[in-house]
Amino acid sequence: MRYLLLLALSLLPLFAQAQDTGTKIVxxxxxxVGVTLSYDPAYATLDYPGGDVPREKGxxxxxxxxxxxxxxxxxxxxLVHEDMKANFSAYPRNWGLSKPDKNIDHRRVPNLQTYFKRSGYKLDVTKDATKFLPGDLVTCTVPPSLPHVMxxxxxxxxxxxxxxIHNIGGGAREEDVLFTYPLTGHYRWK
Structure with a gap:
């Protein structure tokens, strides 16, 4: 019994760290929300590293x-660009690229799914709401076949x-749509 109590106490810092990470992401x-006001999938040349499209869109x-x-x-x-450079064949060929593109690769959901899985962040996909923690990343398919991340x-x-919290059109929003579309991935940052 004492061993179980010590084990539980030793795991508390890990649980607190996971909660803290999720809280920071959220x-x-x-x-x-209220800053990113539009949905704009246009290709853009970005600074590297640290590149971003203007905050009011994306x-x-x-x-x-x-x-x-x-x-x-x-x-x-x-992170995605470096992994793609080293492991390009592990990533989807959806766009007909022959090499990584630091301007867009990280902005594509299938590439993020591959990176998250390769990095060990993948969890089981479930419809059990209790399995989702703040800061988890969830991918789904918006009909007819658009990959999406939330x-x-x-x-x-x-x-x-x-x-x-996501941008599905009209800017960043916080809303009740977790189970609206078919889930394709569940990831937790460690």
Whole structure:
């Protein structure tokens, strides 16, 4: 019994760290609501590292990119680009590229899914609302076949379903759509 208590106490810092990471991601994502006002998937030449399209526009992936950059000081542009340079064959060939493109690769949901899986952030996909923690990243398919990514919020519906923060059109929003579209991935930053 004493061993179990010591084990539980030793895991508390890890649980607190995961909560803190999620809170930082959610806080940074929520700061985009009312700032990112439009959905604009246009290709743009970006600075590297640390490149971004203007904050008033972007796509679903830009919400994630900015939340990780602002909340955790992580540059998803650089992380994805470096992994793609070293492991290009592991990434989808959806766009007919023959080499990585630091301006767009991190802004494509299938590439993020590949990076998150390769990095060990992948969790089981489920419809159990209790399995989603604040700051989790969730991918889905918006009909007919558009890949999309969302950040799980710390706010929930009266039924206990977490809200998400995303840009699905019209800018960054926090809303109740976690289970609206077929889920294709669930990831937790460690």
């Amino acid at each position: 806080t940074a994502a929520r700061k985009q 796509v679903c992936t830009d919400v994630v990119i900015r939340a990780l950059r602002d909340g955790l000081s992580l540059d998803l542009q650089k 950040i799980v919020s710390d706010k929930k519906t009266a039924e206990g379903i977490p809200l998400v």
